[in-house]
Amino acid sequence: MNKRSLWSGPYILWMIGFTVIPFCMILHYALTDRDGAFTFRNLLAMFEPVHLKAMTVSVEVAFFCTVICILLAYPLVIAMKRLGLFGKSYTILVLILPMWINFILRLLALQMILSNNGVLNHIFSILGLPPHELANTRTAMMIGIVYDYLPYMIVSIYNSVADIDDDIIEAARDLGAGSLTVFFRIILPLSVPGLLSGIVMVFVPSMTSFVTANIMAGGKIQLIGNIIEQEFITTMDWHLGSGLSVILMIFVLLSMAFTSRNDPDYGMSKIW
């Protein structure tokens, strides 16, 4: 027992109290029914049509949100690489600044902007464009999710791209590579670790962001997170809620295992 492991004491206690014990409780609930008898029914319930449907919608939404985040993040990151030190830290600050405000407040603001009588439609009418009924749609929900998680994607990719030696890019240019070739043959392959950790950080929370679904989609779309929330809060079927959570956890762990297998050092050095 050296001194260093002593210092991890508080964290270990924290983990036991807030991760290990709750997880055991969830597992216990998931494997029992209302009378306390052992059952697999709560786990298998994921394959009921209602739950499968919500799961499919969740995966779809999470997939498209992740793709949009990647498409938005790369151009910005490449532009950032060319900036000076001041420009870089300034951009990062602007990116992280909104995260100092609670995300529910930001979503409520976004909801007002997108609402039928909101700022966006007001601007449209000034420009003589027809109004858009974006509020309470899947599009609005995805805007909310992308808005929430984009910074994680940008920062993860940026960490990898910033590590790429400028000499390599210059060498490629010397040998006659155009911008596209440089991107696809150098920047993209070398930033895969950051990209993968970005995908994990965006895809996984997108799938379960039930608050975003409630606020932005007006209660019309059920992600798997909404169903679990409903089981716990309204229906009071904690057993079914736990069963679905366990299956969701397995799904998430599988997808993380898949991405981190290719990712030796997770590229989390520069900012976090």
Place this chain on the structure above:
Amino acid sequence: MKKKFVVVVFMVLLMSSCLMCGCNKADENSITVFNYGMYMDPEVLKIFEEETGIKVKYEEAPTPEELYTKYKSGAVKYDVLCTSEYMLQRLINEGELQEVDFSTLKNRDNIGDEYFDMCKSFDPDNKYVMPYFWGTVGILYDKEKVHGDVDTWDVLFNGEYAGEFIMQNSMRDAYMVALKQLGYSINTTNEAELREAQELLIDQKPDVQSYLVDEVKDELVAGNATLGVVYSGEGYYAGEEREGLVYCIPREGTNLWIDCFGVTKDCKNVDNAMKFLDYLCREDCAKINFDYVKYASPYLSVIETMTDKEKASSAINPSKEIINNCEIYVQLPQETTDLLNALWKELKAE
């Protein structure tokens, strides 16, 4: 090794002492109150604390179901709680409320007897709950945007206002609307009737702008929607906030609800709890709460001093005929509740 042991013991002590002071405080001269959100003027709590010296710990929940879940989890021991009739019925059946004698309240005579009678459907001997507020569920609409009068649930189903109306995002209220539209009882346990209501709601879903709870009124005030299903008090408030917003009770009838306070079985200091209930029906406190909440009040002093505008409002002062056309929720048997939960999940996933 020894050092590590000391650190761990120290931390366990630290954590348990934090937990302990949480428990100890509850035993002192205090009372823990559980209520819906925005359902009591903080001023009343202040008056009560100042005059009696009893400290009030006040907790809120948005819906009856969430209130029940939070109560049942047992994390906090509540002394008195306020919820709606069908949830009170469930709590009474489960033995969660204790019998009290409301005739010992100094201000008992300020509570209209007919409101204790309303409670008899779930509390036959009036020994568990004290009426707090009551009201109806109806349609709030924007007079300038609707075509003609609104006095029926049908406007929410006939496609006339597609994309312009808001439904309640709470299970029983959503099915109540459909069941009334079909002419069935809101307490039906008939599976065929519920499935018919489900079909109606599924057909309606593409036309629904959103399913909300407390924000329905705000969306109408902001002009984002034309009609919305709301509770009567919100209906009155919306009319105050913006002219042209009108609350109506559809002619097919609706849900009549009554929210009451009860004393929980865990309450140690019943005297304090009763003192608190007594304050709620004292003339001045009842008035402050009424002005804050604007639902129909069961307290005679409030009813007598209402303004003409309040008296004329069907939200605050519905006529006897309207009341007779309404139904009070009763707690459904477990199998019907399970069916409703499944149907609701299916509807929302559609």
